[in-house]
Amino acid sequence: MTRLFTLLLLFSVRQLAAQSDTSSLKTKEVEEVVVTATRTAKSEKDIAVPMALIDGKQIQLSGLTRLNEILAEQTGLTLVSNHGTGVQIQGFDPAYTMVLIDGEPLLGRNAGTLDLSRISLRNVKRIEILKGGSSCLYGSEAMGGVLNIITYPPSEQLTAGANFRYGSFNTMDLGGDASAKIGKVSWYGFVNRYSTSGYDLSPNTPGVTIAPYTNYTGNLRLFFPVAAGWEGRVSLRVFSEDQKPSYLYSSTGTYNQSGTILDGNFTATAEKTTINGWNLKNKYYNSMYKAVTHTVSEGGTDDGNNFLQGFHRVESTAEKALNTKHLLISGVGVTYENLNSDRYSGKPYFNTAYAFVQDDWRPAQKLNIVAGLRYDNHSAFGDQFSPKLSVLHKTTKWLRLKASFGSGFKAPDFRQLYLDFSNPSVGYSVFGTRNVIANVQDLLNRGIIENSSALLNGYYQINELHAEVSRSINIGFTADLTKKVELSVNVFKNLIHNLIETMPIAVKVNQQFVYSYVNLNRVTTQGVEVNLKSKISENLQVNAGYQYLEGYDLGVLESIRKGEIFLKDPNSNSVVVMKRAHYKGLYNRSPHSGNIKLTHNWKKLKLETSLRWIYRSKFGFSDANGNLILDITDNYVSGYSMWNLTFNKAIRNFSVQYGIENLTNYKDPAYLPALPGRLMHLAVFWKFN
Amino acid sequence: MVAASLLILASCKKEENPFDQPAQVSALEKKISDLSIDSANGRYTLFNLETGKVVPNSDSASDNWHIGFLSTTIIVNSGVSGPGNTQGQVITGIYDNYNEATTTGFKADGTGISRAVPTGSGNGWYSYNSDTHVISPTPGRLLLFKTSDNKYCKMEILSYYKGAPAQPTAEMESRTYTFRYVYQGNGTTSFK
Numbered sequence: 001m002t003r004l005f006t007l008l009l010l011f012s013v014r015q016l017a018a019q020s021d022t023s024s025l026k027t028k029e030v031e032e033v034v035v036t037a038t039r040t041a042k043s044e045k046d047i048a049v050p051m052a053l054i055d056g057k058q059i060q061l062s063g064l065t066r067l068n069e070i071l072a073e074q075t076g077l078t079l080v081s082n083h084g085t086g087v088q089i090q091g092f093d094p095a096y097t098m099v100l101i102d103g104e105p106l107l108g109r110n111a112g113t114l115d116l117s118r119i120s121l122r123n124v125k126r127i128e129i130l131k132g133g134s135s136c137l138y139g140s141e142a143m144g145g146v147l148n149i150i151t152y153p154p155s156e157q158l159t160a161g162a163n164f165r166y167g168s169f170n171t172m173d174l175g176g177d178a179s180a181k182i183g184k185v186s187w188y189g190f191v192n193r194y195s196t197s198g199y200d201l202s203p204n205t206p207g208v209t210i211a212p213y214t215n216y217t218g219n220l221r222l223f224f225p226v227a228a229g230w231e232g233r234v235s236l237r238v239f240s241e242d243q244k245p246s247y248l249y250s251s252t253g254t255y256n257q258s259g260t261i262l263d264g265n266f267t268a269t270a271e272k273t274t275i276n277g278w279n280l281k282n283k284y285y286n287s288m289y290k291a292v293t294h295t296v297s298e299g300g301t302d303d304g305n306n307f308l309q310g311f312h313r314v315e316s317t318a319e320k321a322l323n324t325k326h327l328l329i330s331g332v333g334v335t336y337e338n339l340n341s342d343r344y345s346g347k348p349y350f351n352t353a354y355a356f357v358q359d360d361w362r363p364a365q366k367l368n369i370v371a372g373l374r375y376d377n378h379s380a381f382g383d384q385f386s387p388k389l390s391v392l393h394k395t396t397k398w399l400r401l402k403a404s405f406g407s408g409f410k411a412p413d414f415r416q417l418y419l420d421f422s423n424p425s426v427g428y429s430v431f432g433t434r435n436v437i438a439n440v441q442d443l444l445n446r447g448i449i450e451n452s453s454a455l456l457n458g459y460y461q462i463n464e465l466h467a468e469v470s471r472s473i474n475i476g477f478t479a480d481l482t483k484k485v486e487l488s489v490n491v492f493k494n495l496i497h498n499l500i501e502t503m504p505i506a507v508k509v510n511q512q513f514v515y516s517y518v519n520l521n522r523v524t525t526q527g528v529e530v531n532l533k534s535k536i537s538e539n540l541q542v543n544a545g546y547q548y549l550e551g552y553d554l555g556v557l558e559s560i561r562k563g564e565i566f567l568k569d570p571n572s573n574s575v576v577v578m579k580r581a582h583y584k585g586l587y588n589r590s591p592h593s594g595n596i597k598l599t600h601n602w603k604k605l606k607l608e609t610s611l612r613w614i615y616r617s618k619f620g621f622s623d624a625n626g627n628l629i630l631d632i633t634d635n636y637v638s639g640y641s642m643w644n645l646t647f648n649k650a651i652r653n654f655s656v657q658y659g660i661e662n663l664t665n666y667k668d669p670a671y672l673p674a675l676p677g678r679l680m681h682l683a684v685f686w687k688f689n
Numbered sequence: 690m691v692a693a694s695l696l697i698l699a700s701c702k703k704e705e706n707p708f709d710q711p712a713q714v715s716a717l718e719k720k721i722s723d724l725s726i727d728s729a730n731g732r733y734t735l736f737n738l739e740t741g742k743v744v745p746n747s748d749s750a751s752d753n754w755h756i757g758f759l760s761t762t763i764i765v766n767s768g769v770s771g772p773g774n775t776q777g778q779v780i781t782g783i784y785d786n787y788n789e790a791t792t793t794g795f796k797a798d799g800t801g802i803s804r805a806v807p808t809g810s811g812n813g814w815y816s817y818n819s820d821t822h823v824i825s826p827t828p829g830r831l832l833l834f835k836t837s838d839n840k841y842c843k844m845e846i847l848s849y850y851k852g853a854p855a856q857p858t859a860e861m862e863s864r865t866y867t868f869r870y871v872y873q874g875n876g877t878t879s880f881k
Contacts, residue, residue, distance in 0.1 A: 073717060207865075245763040251722055321809060381707075450731065451800075452800055453769070453800040453804075454762075456808045456809030456810075456812070457807060457808065457809035457812045458810070501819070502819045503810070503819075504809060504810055504817050505809075507761070507762065507808070509731055509862065511759075511760040513817070515819075548768050565828075565829070566781075566783070566827075566828035566829025567707060567828060568828035568829075569708045570856065571855050572708060573845075573847055574708045575784060575785070575828050576707045576783070576784045576786075577783070577829070578709060579707070582707065587820075621817055622818070622820060623821070623823075623824065623830055624820055624855070625826050625858055626815070626816050626824075626825025626826050626827050626828055627816065627817045627827060628818055629828075633708075634855075635710070
């Protein structure tokens with residue numbers, strides 16, 4: 001009803017606007033071409049699935065240096081810090097978002113989170129964010145969405161650039177890039193060094209919040225003709241990080257902690273467009289991720305960890321336009337993933353074979369239907385079919401209606417299947433489902449678990465893990481309210497089954513638990529995303545965004561209906577039957593979030609100003625009364641907002657930048673350790689072309 | 690969009706405090722605070738419901754104790770756990786409102802999943818929070834016991850941490866039970 005009303009309101013606004021417009025000619029705009037939504041180059045205006053775009057200009061003006069920082073300013077994306085900083089999309093945890101660089105996946109998740117601060121923004125041309133289930137094109141992990149980071153390609157002309165940035169906490173970002181064509185080979189090279197002294201939000205307690213670290217990123221890309229019409233492309237990216245030793249104080253003692261990360265990505269592509277219109281692409285991708293940590297106790301023993309993950313993929317795709325109505329793309333591929341770690345049993349590996357097909361069909365001038373299907377065969381859990389259907393209707397010149405259905409899945413990972421970890425200081429153990437039976441038997445034999453009476457009910461629930469599966473529906477529209485104002489609305493709903501959870505399965509003689517994994521819950525997330533883009537004048541652009549989000553555990557809703565869940569006042573111990581109104585959904589989801597961004601260009605002074613306001617409403621942090629679900633008695637993090645301001649002044653080939661992030665110095669050390677307070681920076685850029 | 694936001698705001702009306710009702714406390718109720726479980730030696734801390742006192746573990750082969758604690762596990766003196774015939778069960782309900790004991794559903798202790806008080810998060814008296822690693826009594830879970838001489842008892846575990854803090858953390862001293870119970874010594878099923 002509300003939606004209908006909003007739509008009616010919109011139509012009348014549009015009618016008024018149309019009447020005031022004397023000229024019906026549209027101003028010429030540069031159409032943004034995106035690749036993530038269909039795996040083919042397509043204008044952003046022709047995309048039916050919900051997606052967001054961050055261009056290089058916006059990145060440059062923001063003054064931000066790492067991927068997580070710029071994502072925090074986007075509508076519907078929320079940063080979550082848990083073993084690194086990841087991003088929540090449509091209410092999905094970071095583990096369910098696929099992170100790609102130029103279309104290929106990054107490795108190195110820790111407890112599900114891929115730390116986005118590993119990715120420098122300096123060579124990023126564009127970031128494409130796809131929302132909702134997208135396993136149809138990308139396979140496992142693309143449940144909540146896909147982040148595709150598009151980096152600068154080689155250019156034909158000689159170009160070069162350099163930058164130096166210094167800011168709060170001795171944060172230094174320095175690097176440069178260059179591109180040219182030598183003979184038939186065009187190349188692009190990029191280097192970056194980033195370092196910070198870290199910070200400590202609670203100086204009265206021992207240890208620091210963020211320890212100092214330094215990292216380097218390098219990228220070399222080559223484009224060259226091979227033979228017989230084949231174009232060759234090679235890319236090598238290397239990332240290395242060194243975390244300086246810092247003290248960690250825990251209930252079991254003091255530890256000196258340090259670590260290194262090495263991440264490499266290599267791609268080789270051969271592409272050809274045949275005379276009869278086939279576009280063929282063969283690609284080999286290899287990635288490795290190595291993390292070494294040292295946790296040295298006072299006694300000198302190192303409870304460290306070596307973690308080495310490898311990934312290989314060979315893929316062939318073929319694309320062809322059949323008459324003017326169909327654009328077909330199909331592909332087949334195989335992947336091999338392996339892991340070598342102290343904390344895993346054996347040397348686990350996965351093989352995946354997959355095939356996908358997609359038809360981009362234009363049955364009528366105003367109508368575009370994209371239908372796709374992907375089949376994955378995974379050595380650890382078997383088959384998975386992922387369908388997708390999206391419809392775009394260009395109803396009028398100014399209105400585009402969109403609807404899409406997508407599915408996603410996440411295969412059980414190495415951790416959930418093969419982890420073999422016993423914490424030497426605290427004494428608990430976690431085993432993957434593939435080795436838990438043998439490991440528990442071993443603990444029983446060694447008397448570490450006394451006897452079978454120490455096995456908990458969870459032990460008897462251990463089963464083959466299934467893939468976690470989601471279904472997403474998105475319905476929305478984009479309307480050019482006037483020549484200068486664009487409004488987009490998207491309503492989304494996601495249903496997720498078979499979520500994998502940690503479960504205690506046995507008690508050891510030392511009274512610590514043994515844990516494993518089990519497919520357990522069904523959850524749903526739903527909401528509305530609204531974006532408004534407005535070019536107020538030639539020099540002033542205002543964009544605003546808002547997301548309303550709800551997320552519920554469906555099992556909990558059912559138990560509440562049956563009156564099986566109780567609410568306890570943690571202070572008085574008084575207990576009542578829980579009602580629906582007491583249940584506040586999933587933890588760590590803010591119902592309201594939004595942003596307003598102003599960009600001003602004072603052309604005469606060559607001064608560009610960017611002011612951004614980001615808001616996130618109150619969200620559930622932890623359970624306070626033992627029912628393990630978020631209710632009115634639990635711990636919440638207060639809603640907050642932040643202002644970020646950046647000035648850019650161009651002087652010939654240089655530009656100078658001054659920026660302040662978190663102007664009002666908002667801090668909440670107990671709940672938001674990732675917020676260090678106000679940050680300032682000064683940067684100089686040099687560009688030659 | 691404005692209209693939609695207004696509707697959303699309007700639907701978030703203020704909730705009244707659900708804990709307003711004052712509870713009627715039975716005159717028979719006993720509260721045991723900070724019963725420390727010495728689990729280092731792997732032996733159960735045994736407890737007599739009638740006296741409200743700990744029974745030395747050397748008496749484990751007798752009928753002098755009714756229930757025993759070892760970390761999160763609670764046993765009853767019967768079946769595989771002891772020579773007595775004290776039986777137990779876990780039911781869902783509100784302690785303060787549960788005034789008439791059921792006479793069915795009691796069972797002697799078995800191993801693993803067939804214990805009178807089942808082990809494991811969510812099955813028996815506690816929930817384990819995998820984010821904070823805190824063990825909390827599950828709200829609305831009551832332990833019922835029927836002793837060898839057919840006396841009924843209802844029990845609610847209040848805390849697993851020393852001092853029964855309202856907001857325990859995993860670092861706090863645990864394996865320390867605070868609980869309240871009503872032991873009806875006159876042989877009836879009434880807890881009033």
